[in-house]
Amino acid sequence: MTETQGALLGKHEALTVEMGARALHACLASAGAALSDIGHVCCVTSTGFLTPGLSALLIRETGIAPQCSRADIVGMGCNAGLNALNVAAGWSVAHPGQLAIMLCAEACSAAYVFDSTMRTAVVNSLFGDGAAAIAVIADSAGCQRNAPTGPRILSFSSYLITDAFDAMRYDWDDSQGKFSFFLDPDIPYVVGGHAGLVIDRLVSGAGLRRSDIKHWVVHSGGKKVIDALAVNLGLTRHDVRHTTGVLRDYGNLSSGSFLFSYERLVGEGVTRPGDYGVLMTMGPGSTIESALIQW
Numbered sequence: 001m002t003e004t005q006g007a008l009l010g011k012h013e014a015l016t017v018e019m020g021a022r023a024l025h026a027c028l029a030s031a032g033a034a035l036s037d038i039g040h041v042c043c044v045t046s047t048g049f050l051t052p053g054l055s056a057l058l059i060r061e062t063g064i065a066p067q068c069s070r071a072d073i074v075g076m077g078c079n080a081g082l083n084a085l086n087v088a089a090g091w092s093v094a095h096p097g098q099l100a101i102m103l104c105a106e107a108c109s110a111a112y113v114f115d116s117t118m119r120t121a122v123v124n125s126l127f128g129d130g131a132a133a134i135a136v137i138a139d140s141a142g143c144q145r146n147a148p149t150g151p152r153i154l155s156f157s158s159y160l161i162t163d164a165f166d167a168m169r170y171d172w173d174d175s176q177g178k179f180s181f182f183l184d185p186d187i188p189y190v191v192g193g194h195a196g197l198v199i200d201r202l203v204s205g206a207g208l209r210r211s212d213i214k215h216w217v218v219h220s221g222g223k224k225v226i227d228a229l230a231v232n233l234g235l236t237r238h239d240v241r242h243t244t245g246v247l248r249d250y251g252n253l254s255s256g257s258f259l260f261s262y263e264r265l266v267g268e269g270v271t272r273p274g275d276y277g278v279l280m281t282m283g284p285g286s287t288i289e290s291a292l293i294q295w
Helices: 005-031 054-062 077-094 118-126 187-204 223-233 241-250 254-268
Strands: 038-044 069-073 099-106 130-138 144-146 152-160 168-173 178-183 213-218 276-283 287-294
Touching: 005 054, 005 099, 005 130, 005 178, 038 054, 038 077, 054 069, 054 099, 069 077, 077 099, 077 130, 077 144, 077 152, 077 168, 077 254, 077 276, 077 287, 099 254, 118 178, 130 254, 144 152, 152 187, 187 223, 187 276, 187 287, 213 241, 213 254, 223 241, 241 254, 254 276
Parallel strands: 038 069, 038 099, 213 276
Antiparallel strands: 099 130, 130 144, 152 287, 168 178, 276 287
16 A cells, blocks of 8 residues: 555655754764754755744754754755755855754655656656755855865856756646656756756856866766766766765765765865865756855
8 A cells, every 4th residue: 555645744754854863963073063053054855845844843853942043945856955055155154153054854755656657667766865964154254165174165056947847847646646756758968958058157157167177066866867967068987976876875865965975075085175166956947056166
């Protein structure tokens, strides 16, 4: 017997709170910070709907101060991690020296539909459950960085591909009595065909070229998506090694995928002061989000 929509929503809440709390504590440990240091928390989840939002549930669950500033990003899908990072970075600039946390928690198994179609079989096999968080702090000059010693966030760039608005979407399925995620088979080519425009706009704003980028942290959208991005951006297999590794080990983790890739990059210890990096996510809309960072 398959789960009802109500059961899936309950599963979503339980998993995102549990995974989110673990990700939050791991993030704080890495940043050398405590729950009492958090001034703002921005939470992302798109695999279910929560009211109160995930931020409120995590404050109650973990013991974050109840007066903590918070925001919830919903309905934006796989690209939402960078949208939320933009929010957290903006808050940190307005509150220099205070710690902001951006957290993604996605229970993709709470969005599975079983209807014997190839479409849903592909979706169910592609996505996985996961949560990740990152700490952001701005100095007195307004420079945001991944706390405490991570790269500075230089800029963000966003692009909505309006001609492919319905290529990735969440629909209500009357026959199943639940939501169902639709993924157009052509989405890799849609995203790949627009990636160069987005990245060139991002790097040219800093007086750079694509060749100046040493590190690429890309959303694990699927093998064809990664291949299309690599071809259109001129990236090597080495450039996307973290992205393909996360996809292989965990699947598409929706909004948090790029943070898993970022963790692997940092763990390698290959970044050097002055290196530039690009963060890139894709999602419903169809949308491409990107950020330029520098160590």
